[in-house]
Amino acid sequence: MALAVDIDTKKEIIIKNISRYITLNDEEREYFESILHYRKLAKGKVLLHYGEIAQSQYFVISGCLRNYSMDEDGKEHIITFAIADWWISDLYSYITETPAEQILDALIPTEVFEICKKDMEEVYVRIPKFERFFRILFQNSMVNQMRRIRQVMSVPAEERYKIFIKQYPNIFREIPLKYIASYLGISPEFLSKIRNKIAHT
Amino acid sequence: MALAVDIDTKKEIIIKNISRYITLNDEEREYFESILHYRKLAKGKVLLHYGEIAQSQYFVISGCLRNYSMDEDGKEHIITFAIADWWISDLYSYITETPAEQILDALIPTEVFEICKKDMEEVYVRIPKFERFFRILFQNSMVNQMRRIRQVMSVPAEERYKIFIKQYPNIFREIPLKYIASYLGISPEFLSKIRNKIAHT
DNA sequence: ATGATTTCTTAATGTAGTTCAAGTTGAAAA
DNA sequence: TTTTCAACTTGAACTACATTAAGAAATCAT
Numbered sequence: 001m002a003l004a005v006d007i008d009t010k011k012e013i014i015i016k017n018i019s020r021y022i023t024l025n026d027e028e029r030e031y032f033e034s035i036l037h038y039r040k041l042a043k044g045k046v047l048l049h050y051g052e053i054a055q056s057q058y059f060v061i062s063g064c065l066r067n068y069s070m071d072e073d074g075k076e077h078i079i080t081f082a083i084a085d086w087w088i089s090d091l092y093s094y095i096t097e098t099p100a101e102q103i104l105d106a107l108i109p110t111e112v113f114e115i116c117k118k119d120m121e122e123v124y125v126r127i128p129k130f131e132r133f134f135r136i137l138f139q140n141s142m143v144n145q146m147r148r149i150r151q152v153m154s155v156p157a158e159e160r161y162k163i164f165i166k167q168y169p170n171i172f173r174e175i176p177l178k179y180i181a182s183y184l185g186i187s188p189e190f191l192s193k194i195r196n197k198i199a200h201t
Numbered sequence: 202m203a204l205a206v207d208i209d210t211k212k213e214i215i216i217k218n219i220s221r222y223i224t225l226n227d228e229e230r231e232y233f234e235s236i237l238h239y240r241k242l243a244k245g246k247v248l249l250h251y252g253e254i255a256q257s258q259y260f261v262i263s264g265c266l267r268n269y270s271m272d273e274d275g276k277e278h279i280i281t282f283a284i285a286d287w288w289i290s291d292l293y294s295y296i297t298e299t300p301a302e303q304i305l306d307a308l309i310p311t312e313v314f315e316i317c318k319k320d321m322e323e324v325y326v327r328i329p330k331f332e333r334f335f336r337i338l339f340q341n342s343m344v345n346q347m348r349r350i351r352q353v354m355s356v357p358a359e360e361r362y363k364i365f366i367k368q369y370p371n372i373f374r375e376i377p378l379k380y381i382a383s384y385l386g387i388s389p390e391f392l393s394k395i396r397n398k399i400a401h402t
Numbered sequence: 403a404t405g406a407t408t409t410c411t412t413a414a415t416g417t418a419g420t421t422c423a424a425g426t427t428g429a430a431a432a
Numbered sequence: 433t434t435t436t437c438a439a440c441t442t443g444a445a446c447t448a449c450a451t452t453a454a455g456a457a458a459t460c461a462t
Contacts, residue, residue, distance in 0.1 A: 071355045079347055092344045095337075124333065131332035132325065138339035139296045145346035146280055146293060152353050153386040154272045156418075176439060185354040187420055192441050357448075377409060388450055393411050 007038045014059050014113055017085060021136050022129045031126065035119040041106040048090050048104040053097055056114045057089030058082070063110025064171050066179065069102045078183040081107075083171055087137060107175045157186045158194045208239045215260050215314055218286060222337050223330045232327065236320040242307040249305035254298055257315045258290035259283070264311025265372050267380065268292065270303045279384040282308075284372050288338060308376045358387045359395045 011033050018024065024032065036059075041047070047065070048054050058065065065082040067090060079102060082088035093100035094117065115123075123130050151160055161184055165172055172180060181191040212234050219225065225233065237260075242248070248266070249255050259266065266283040280303060283289040294301035295318065316324075324331050352361055362385060366373055373381060382392040 069351055069355075075355070077351055077355045079350060091340055092347070095340050095344065128329050128332065131329065131336050135332050135336035135339060138336060138343055142339055142343040142346055143293050143296055145343055145350060149280060149346060149350055149353065150270055150278055152350065154270075154276070154278050158418095178439070186418095188440075189421080189442085190419060193419095196441075379409070387448095389410075390412085390451080391449060397411075 010038065010061050010111070011036060011113070013061060013085070017059075018133055022133045024127075024129070028127050028129075032123060032130075035115055035123065036113040037115070039112050039114050041110045041112065043106060043108050045110075046103065046105040047112075048093070048100050048102075050101070050103050051099040052093070054090045054094035054100055054104075054117075056116045057087060057094060057120065058104075058112040058114055060084055060086050060088065061111040061113065063112075064107045064175060065104060065110055065112070066107050066183075067102050067104050068182065076182055077185070078179060081168065081171065081183060083168065087141075107179060152185055157184060157190065158197070160184050161191065161194055162198075211239065211262050211312070212237055212314070214262060214286070218260070219334055223334045225328075225330070229328050229330075233324060233331075236316055236324065237314040238316070240313050240315050242311045242313065244307060244309050246311075247304065247306040248313075249292065249294065249301050249303075251302070251304050252300045253294070254300055255292045255295035255305075255318075257317045258288065258292065258295060258321065259305075259313040259315055261285055261287050261289065262312040262314065264313075265308045265376060266305060266311060266313070267308050267384075268303050268305050269383065277383055278386070279380060282369065282372065282384060284369065290335070290338065308380060353386055358385060358391065359398070361385050362392065362395050363399075 014036065015024070015029060015033070018032075041063070047056070047058065050070070060082045062084050065088055066078050067080040067082070067088060068076050068078040070076055080088065088104070090100050090102045090104055092098070092102065151163070155163070161180075164180060164184060177191055177195075178188040181188045184191065186194075215237065216225070216230060216234070219233075242264070248257070248259065251271070261283045263285050266289055267279050268281040268283070268289065269277050269279040271277055281289065289305065292301070292305065293299075293303055352364070356364070362381075365381060365385060378392055378396075379389040382389040385392065387395075
């Protein structure tokens, strides 16, 4: 179990992240820190099951979460990875309060701060500046999603794989390739062929 | 040219849209209305050229805007359509303040309200409630983008076309099919085949 | 109305990707 | 140690798409 002092250091990270966009005074900062729940997740830990209604959002300190959906054939499609310094929640379920179609779990041992919805709503009321922070956050995430759409539609898989490696230079060594294939939207077999081709050129 | 009274009626629409999420008093409402610039766009009118930095966001009253990018081969990839009652504020260039890689134009005669960035920033300051409104707006857009990613990756083109028709039952009759093909991420020829197949079953 | 331009379709051929099946490697469990 | 199991690779057959090129249909400007 992590010591309290460690956790405080980790809270620094999240505050620093927030401070890039809004300025918090000591009181606000303390209040916000008080609603952060540190959690250490074992590999495979599921944060949001299929059909559950998301009650939390998360900030990742280390490790890797994935947000994925299943199609009728039981095939998994990874929508997002969240690694250090990223916020994540199954927004759809969280926002609409409908059962999750996407599952959220830890691919490797992962540390997160959890913020539950009730607390989050209160933050918005008590420190309206946070509306701004999350507006900017969602704006930026949205831009990333749009970029991804464009990529999936117009960039061939081999190129996408190369871009992926650049974007996630560390994580791609730690997680099984099949997850990367899923994220790239291709079969593991085809990823294998791409890797083979790259290795021999 | 539209009469002032017409424009006021149209401003009603946008206020109604906003009021689903936040409550405005008369003063706030009046102030917000004062920064809305009504524009009637001819077919083909470009709102944002390649390489420009977006200075405005838009609310669509009628017609259809498209936001698209070009790849190296000069092929167009439509990222978003915006039709009646939609905000198109998810412009990459607008958010990041970088030269646009994506072009915004009107596919058919279109009416919009334009809000320029400077005014928008002032709204956030004078009526912080708008941070909330746009946070929710971006949240929702992001969810839509994520759904689209999932679709492009796991749903075959024929199914996607059927979903599209349901989602845009009116617009799909008014714009050339090639744009729909582009949005679906397929070639016009293949869309043609899909349509032929559907017609004969 | 006429031609010109754009849109849509059809068909042939090509390719990026999938699926299936079999085999390899490596790590963990017994 | 051996068994087991998941991750990864390889190859053959297949499919969903793209590309090219041509013609038909619709739209537009004159």
